Amino acid sequence: MKKGFRTFQPRFNTWDTQLHFPTNPHFLNEWRLHIDDAQTQFAGLSIAQRAQFLNDLAANFLNAKAEISKVYLRESGLSSERFEAEFERTHRTILIFAQHILKVDWQKTERSETENIQFSKQTLPLGTILVLGSSNFPLAYSTLGGDTIAALAAGCCVVLKAHPMHAGTSSLVAQCIAQTLQQWALSPFVFSHVLDDSYYWASTFAQESAVKAIGFTGSVKGGRALMDLAAARPEPIPVFAEMGSLNxxxxxxxxxxxxxxxxxxxxxxxxxxxxxxxxxxxxxxxxxxxxxxxxxxxxxxxxxxxxxxxxxxxxxxxxxxxxxxxxxxxxxxxxxxxxxxxxxxxxxxxxxxxxxxxxxxxxxxxxxxxxxxxxxxxxxxxxxxxxxxxxxxxxxxxxxxxxxxxxxxxxxxxxxxxxxxxxxNGVPTGVRVLEAMHHGGPYPASSDARFTAVGPDSIKRFTKEICMQVHDAL
Amino acid sequence: MKKGFRTFQPRFNTWDTQLHFPTNPHFLNEWRLHIDDAQTQFAGLSIAQRAQFLNDLAANFLNAKAEISKVYLRESGLSSERFEAEFERTHRTILIFAQHILKVDWQKTERSETENIQFSKQTLPLGTILVLGSSNFPLAYSTLGGDTIAALAAGCCVVLKAHPMHAGTSSLVAQCIAQTLQQWALSPFVFSHVLDDSYYWASTFAQESAVKAIGFTGSVKGGRALMDLAAARPEPIPVFAEMGSLNxxxxxxxxxxxxxxxxxxxxxxxxxxxxxxxxxxxxxxxxxxxxxxxxxxxxxxxxxxxxxxxxxxxxxxxxxxxxxxxxxxxxxxxxxxxxxxxxxxxxxxxxxxxxxxxxxxxxxxxxxxxxxxxxxxxxxxxxxxxxxxxxxxxxxxxxxxxxxxxxxxxxxxxxxxxxxxxxxNGVPTGVRVLEAMHHGGPYPASSDARFTAVGPDSIKRFTKEICMQVHDAL
CATH class of the missing domain: 3.40.309.10 (Aldehyde Dehydrogenase; Chain A, domain 2)
Incomplete structure (x- = not known):
C-alpha cells in the first residue's frame, strides 16, 4: 500500500513481464459473477486432492525458479543468497501445508450417550480470503506467501493484491498458480491477482460480501485501516494483520x-x-x-x-x-x-x-x-x-x-x-516454519494475539467449524 | 442491556438479596488497581489447581441450589422443570470444563532438526474477559454460564455484568464464586460482579485496556454495539456475540x-x-x-x-x-x-x-x-x-x-x-454440551463463525498461544 513506486530507479523497474496495470476495473463485475461457483468448486475438492493440488503448485513454482529469480533480484534489491533462502522457504511451506492437511482432523464424530443422535464437528473453509502482499518479502509473505498457502490449504479462494514494489515477481508467481488451476481444470477465480499503486483494490475487495477474512503484513497504519474497514462492514470480518514490532x-x-x-x-x-x-x-x-x-x-x-x-x-x-x-x-x-x-x-x-x-x-x-x-x-x-x-x-x-x-x-x-x-539466548530474526512457531502477538504486533501467521497452525485463521447433528429419520 | 426493569411486576422483583444497585461507580478505580495482580495470580495456578478450583466452584454452586431456585423462579417466570434442567446443565458444564482442561495440550514442544533449538508452543489465558449475562438463561448463559466457565477454565479473570431481569439470581451465583475464591485465598478481583440497568458498566469495561475479550448473548443490536465499541478501541479486542437467528x-x-x-x-x-x-x-x-x-x-x-x-x-x-x-x-x-x-x-x-x-x-x-x-x-x-x-x-x-x-x-x-x-431430522432447540457441538454461525447469528459458545472448544475464544524458543546459553 505504498504510493509513488513509479519513481523507481530503472534498476528496480522490471516491467518486462506482461502486466495489466492497474487491473481493469471491470474485473470486479466478472469476479462477482464467478466467485461463489469458484469457492464451491474449490471447497469441493477432497483433502487428498487439495494436498495434491498444493504439491503440483510447489512443482510449478520450482520450475519457474530461474525466471522468478531474475525479476526478484532486479525488482527488490535483495541479494541472491536472500532469494535462495526465501524461495526455498516458500517452496517448503507449500509442501508443509500439503502434508499438514492430511494430518488434520477435519471431522470429529461423537454420539450422545443418552439419546440416539450422532454429532460430527466438521472443519470447513471460511470462504474467500483477501491477501495483501508485503513490501519486504516478495515471496514468503506475498503472492504465494504464508497467507495464500494457508488459505488455499484451507479450501479458500484467494484475491491477492500485489505489492507494487515487486509487481513483476508477483505476476510470475501468480502465473504458477494460474497454471496449476488450469492443469486441475479449476476456475481461474480460485486465485485472482490484482495490481495497482493505490488503495483501490484492497479497499474494494475488503468490502465485498464474498470476502470472509483478510491477511495483511505491513505497517500498523495500513493494518489498522483494514481492521477499521472490516469492522464497519454490514457483516464484519476478521483481519489478520501482522504489523510493527520493536522486538x-x-x-x-x-x-x-x-x-x-x-x-x-x-x-x-x-x-x-x-x-x-x-x-x-x-x-x-x-x-x-x-x-x-x-x-x-x-x-x-x-x-x-x-x-x-x-x-x-x-x-x-x-x-x-x-x-x-x-x-x-x-x-x-x-x-x-x-x-x-x-x-x-x-x-x-x-x-x-x-x-x-x-x-x-x-x-x-x-x-x-x-x-x-x-x-x-x-x-x-x-x-x-x-x-x-x-x-x-x-x-x-x-x-x-x-x-x-x-x-x-x-x-x-x-x-x-x-x-x-x-x-x-537467541536473536529474533529467522522465523522458522514449525508447528510450535507463533508469529504474531498482542496488538499492535498483530491484530489478534490468538493466531499465528507462520506455521501450519496459521490455517486456523481461515477455517470455521460446523456441527452436523443427525437423528434417525421419523 | 434492557432498560426499564424497575417497572417489573412485584412477582418478578426479588430484591430480597443484598444488592448494591447500581454498583458503586468508585468500583472502577478499585478494579483498575487490582486487576493486573488478580490476573497474574489466577493465571499462575497450575492446570490441576484450576481444575480443582472449578470442581470446588461446582460444589459451592450445588450447595446453593435451593436458595438460587427460590429467587430464580420468582424472578424469571420460568418453570421449576426448566430451573432443574438449566441448573443441572450449568453444574455439569463446570465439571466438563474441569475435566477438559486436564486433557488439553497446554504445551507442545518441538526441536528444530537442523539447529540446536527447542520450540514450545504454550497456550495461555488471553487476559481478563467481560461477560454480559443474557436475559433468557439466568444460569446457563449468565453469571456462571458458558462464557464465564470457559474464561475461568482458560485462566482468565472475569467481569460479569448481570442482566437486570435476574439480578437477584445473578447475585446469589456471584456469591458462590466469591466464596470459592475466598476458600482458595485468591483475589476477589478474579471475578467481579457489576449491576446496573443502563449501558454504563458494559460500555465502560468494554473499553478498559485490561479487558481482552467480550462474551455476549443477546440481540443483534446489542451485540453489534459491543463489536463496534471493541473495534474502535486503541487496542481492538474480539467480541464473541451470540445473537439472533431464524433457525x-x-x-x-x-x-x-x-x-x-x-x-x-x-x-x-x-x-x-x-x-x-x-x-x-x-x-x-x-x-x-x-x-x-x-x-x-x-x-x-x-x-x-x-x-x-x-x-x-x-x-x-x-x-x-x-x-x-x-x-x-x-x-x-x-x-x-x-x-x-x-x-x-x-x-x-x-x-x-x-x-x-x-x-x-x-x-x-x-x-x-x-x-x-x-x-x-x-x-x-x-x-x-x-x-x-x-x-x-x-x-x-x-x-x-x-x-x-x-x-x-x-x-x-x-x-x-x-x-x-x-x-x-431433529429440532434445533436443546443445545448439548459436547465436544462436537458448535453453537455459533456466520454473522449475524454470531460475531465470528470460527468459534462456538457451547462445549469445551469454547475455551479457544479465551486463550492465546506463544512460542518459547530456547537456544543454549552462550
Whole structure:
C-alpha cells in the first residue's frame, strides 16, 4: 500500500513481464459473477486432492525458479543468497501445508450417550480470503506467501493484491498458480491477482460480501485501516494483520566479557542483514549499565564490518532516514552511524545510545524504525524494566539473553503478556516454519494475539467449524 | 442491556438479596488497581489447581441450589422443570470444563532438526474477559454460564455484568464464586460482579485496556454495539456475540402423513417450550405446498394443547407482541394465534402462514421474533429455496427433515455456508454440551463463525498461544 513506486530507479523497474496495470476495473463485475461457483468448486475438492493440488503448485513454482529469480533480484534489491533462502522457504511451506492437511482432523464424530443422535464437528473453509502482499518479502509473505498457502490449504479462494514494489515477481508467481488451476481444470477465480499503486483494490475487495477474512503484513497504519474497514462492514470480518514490532532484547546482567561480545556480534548481524527490513529485527536492546560499554563497542565494530546493502525501495529508504533522524533527536540519545560514503538507496545503519530514564520520555523511540537501526539502552536493575513493559505495546518477539538456567520469573511473566514469541539466548530474526512457531502477538504486533501467521497452525485463521447433528429419520 | 426493569411486576422483583444497585461507580478505580495482580495470580495456578478450583466452584454452586431456585423462579417466570434442567446443565458444564482442561495440550514442544533449538508452543489465558449475562438463561448463559466457565477454565479473570431481569439470581451465583475464591485465598478481583440497568458498566469495561475479550448473548443490536465499541478501541479486542437467528427448518417433500404429524408435534413443542425464548427456537418452517395443510393443522392443534407460560419480562412480552403483529401485517401472510384468555405477560403463540413469493418481499419476517412464534412458508420445489438461502443471513442452526438416507446435496452445501449447526431430522432447540457441538454461525447469528459458545472448544475464544524458543546459553 505504498504510493509513488513509479519513481523507481530503472534498476528496480522490471516491467518486462506482461502486466495489466492497474487491473481493469471491470474485473470486479466478472469476479462477482464467478466467485461463489469458484469457492464451491474449490471447497469441493477432497483433502487428498487439495494436498495434491498444493504439491503440483510447489512443482510449478520450482520450475519457474530461474525466471522468478531474475525479476526478484532486479525488482527488490535483495541479494541472491536472500532469494535462495526465501524461495526455498516458500517452496517448503507449500509442501508443509500439503502434508499438514492430511494430518488434520477435519471431522470429529461423537454420539450422545443418552439419546440416539450422532454429532460430527466438521472443519470447513471460511470462504474467500483477501491477501495483501508485503513490501519486504516478495515471496514468503506475498503472492504465494504464508497467507495464500494457508488459505488455499484451507479450501479458500484467494484475491491477492500485489505489492507494487515487486509487481513483476508477483505476476510470475501468480502465473504458477494460474497454471496449476488450469492443469486441475479449476476456475481461474480460485486465485485472482490484482495490481495497482493505490488503495483501490484492497479497499474494494475488503468490502465485498464474498470476502470472509483478510491477511495483511505491513505497517500498523495500513493494518489498522483494514481492521477499521472490516469492522464497519454490514457483516464484519476478521483481519489478520501482522504489523510493527520493536522486538526488545534484554541482556540480563552478569554476562562475562566473551559472551557479551558474542551477543553483540549476533545482534549486529540480526540488525543489519537485508538492511534490517524484517518485522522481527531487534529494535531495542537493553543492557546493564556496567556491561553497556563493552557491548556497544563490539556491536559498532561489527556493524562497521558488514557490507552495505540497498533497501527495497527509495520510499522505504527515505522513510528510514527520516525516522532514524527523529529518534536521534531525542534528549539524552547519542548517535552512532555508518561512516561509509553510500549512494542511492544503500542503507546507512544507525545505533542510538541512551538510558532508561530518557527512553521513557522518547515516544518516537518506542515505535518500530524499519531498517538497520536499533536503540541500545542501559539499565541499572532488571526490576527497573517493569515500568518499560507497562508502556511497550504488543510485540512479535522478546529476547532474553541470560547465563542463568532460567530467566528472571517476573521478566518471563511480563514477556508472556506482551510478546508472541519469547527467545532465550537467541536473536529474533529467522522465523522458522514449525508447528510450535507463533508469529504474531498482542496488538499492535498483530491484530489478534490468538493466531499465528507462520506455521501450519496459521490455517486456523481461515477455517470455521460446523456441527452436523443427525437423528434417525421419523 | 434492557432498560426499564424497575417497572417489573412485584412477582418478578426479588430484591430480597443484598444488592448494591447500581454498583458503586468508585468500583472502577478499585478494579483498575487490582486487576493486573488478580490476573497474574489466577493465571499462575497450575492446570490441576484450576481444575480443582472449578470442581470446588461446582460444589459451592450445588450447595446453593435451593436458595438460587427460590429467587430464580420468582424472578424469571420460568418453570421449576426448566430451573432443574438449566441448573443441572450449568453444574455439569463446570465439571466438563474441569475435566477438559486436564486433557488439553497446554504445551507442545518441538526441536528444530537442523539447529540446536527447542520450540514450545504454550497456550495461555488471553487476559481478563467481560461477560454480559443474557436475559433468557439466568444460569446457563449468565453469571456462571458458558462464557464465564470457559474464561475461568482458560485462566482468565472475569467481569460479569448481570442482566437486570435476574439480578437477584445473578447475585446469589456471584456469591458462590466469591466464596470459592475466598476458600482458595485468591483475589476477589478474579471475578467481579457489576449491576446496573443502563449501558454504563458494559460500555465502560468494554473499553478498559485490561479487558481482552467480550462474551455476549443477546440481540443483534446489542451485540453489534459491543463489536463496534471493541473495534474502535486503541487496542481492538474480539467480541464473541451470540445473537439472533431464524433457525430455518426445511421439511423435504414426500413425507408420509404420520411422519408429517410427528414433525409438526415436535416443532410445536420446540416453538412453544419456555415461551419460545431460545436463540435456537425454530422461527421459519418451509414445507412443500401439498404437504402444508396437514402439517399446519397438526401444528396448530398441538400448539392449542400446550399450557400457557409467562414470558421473562414485561418488556420482552411487549416487544414480542409488537413483532408478531408486524410480521402478520405482511402481504400474503395469514394469522393463527392462541385463542385463550391470557393475562399479564403470558405468551400468546402465533403462526404466520405464507408462501415463498410473499416471504421474499417481507423483510420483517426474515428477522428473529423472540418468543413463541414461527412463519410457516410453503414452497413448490426444493430448488426454489436456493434464492431464499441467498437472502438469509448467518444462522445458528438449519434443520432438514428428510425421508431419504442423505439430504439434497445442493441444500446441504448451501446450509454449510450459512449455518453453524445442521440438524437432520431433529429440532434445533436443546443445545448439548459436547465436544462436537458448535453453537455459533456466520454473522449475524454470531460475531465470528470460527468459534462456538457451547462445549469445551469454547475455551479457544479465551486463550492465546506463544512460542518459547530456547537456544543454549552462550
Amino acid at each position: 526488545p532484547v534484554i541482556i540480563s546482567p552478569n554476562h562475562h566479557q566473551e559472551a557479551l561480545a558474542q551477543i553483540a556480534k549476533k545482534l549486529a548481524y540480526s540488525i543489519y542483514t537485508d538492511a534490517g527490513q524484517f518485522c522481527t529485527k531487534p529494535g531495542l536492546i537493553l543492557v546493564q549499565t556496567e556491561e553497556a560499554n563493552i557491548f556497544e563497542s563490539v556491536l559498532l565494530e561489527e556493524l562497521a564490518h558488514l557490507p552495505a546493502t540497498p533497501m527495497l525501495h527509495p520510499d522505504i529508504h527515505a522513510k528510514f532516514e527520516a525516522r532514524k533522524r527523529q529518534v536521534f533527536q531525542n534528549k539524552g540519545f547519542t548517535r552512532a552511524e555508518n561512516q561509509e560514503q553510500l549512494e542511492g538507496i544503500f542503507a546507512r545503519w544507525g545505533i542510538a545510545k541512551t538510558q532508561l530514564q530518557d527512553l521513557f520520555n522518547a515516544s518516537s523511540a518506542l515505535e518500530e524504525v524499519f531498517g538497520p537501526f536499533a536503540v541500545v539502552c542501559s539499565y541499572e536493575n532488571i526490576a527497573d524494566l517493569t515500568k518499560l513493559f507497562n508502556i511497550l505495546g504488543g510485540q512479535l518477539t522478546l529476547s532474553i539473553f541470560t547465563q542463568e538456567a532460567q530467566p528472571n520469573v517476573q521478566l518471563l511473566a511480563a514477556a508472556q503478556k506482551i510478546a508472541g514469541r519469547i527467545i532465550l | 430455518p427448518v426445511i421439511i423435504s417433500p414426500n413425507h408420509h402423513q404420520e411422519a408429517l404429524a410427528q414433525i409438526a408435534k415436535k416443532l410445536a413443542y420446540s416453538i412453544y417450550t419456555d415461551a419460545g425464548q431460545f436463540c435456537t427456537k425454530p422461527g421459519l418452517i418451509l414445507v412443500q405446498t401439498e404437504e402444508a395443510n396437514i402439517f399446519e393443522s397438526v401444528l396448530l392443534e398441538e400448539l392449542a394443547h400446550l399450557p400457557a407460560t409467562p414470558m421473562l419480562h414485561p418488556d420482552i412480552h411487549a416487544k414480542f407482541e409488537a413483532r408478531k403483529r408486524q410480521v402478520f401485517q405482511n402481504k400474503g401472510f395469514t394469522r393463527a394465534e392462541n385463542q385463550e384468555q391470557l393475562e399479564g405477560i403470558f405468551a400468546r403463540w402465533g403462526i404466520a402462514k405464507t408462501q415463498l413469493q410473499d416471504l421474499f418481499n417481507a423483510s420483517s419476517a426474515l428477522e428473529e421474533v423472540f418468543g413463541p412464534f414461527a412463519v410457516v412458508c410453503s414452497y413448490e420445489n426444493i430448488a426454489d429455496l436456493t434464492k431464499l438461502f441467498n437472502i438469509l443471513g448467518g444462522q445458528l442452526t438449519l434443520s432438514i427433515f428428510t425421508q431419504e438416507a442423505q439430504p439434497n446435496v445442493q441444500l446441504l452445501a448451501a446450509a454449510q455456508k450459512i449455518a453453524g449447526r445442521i440438524i437432520l
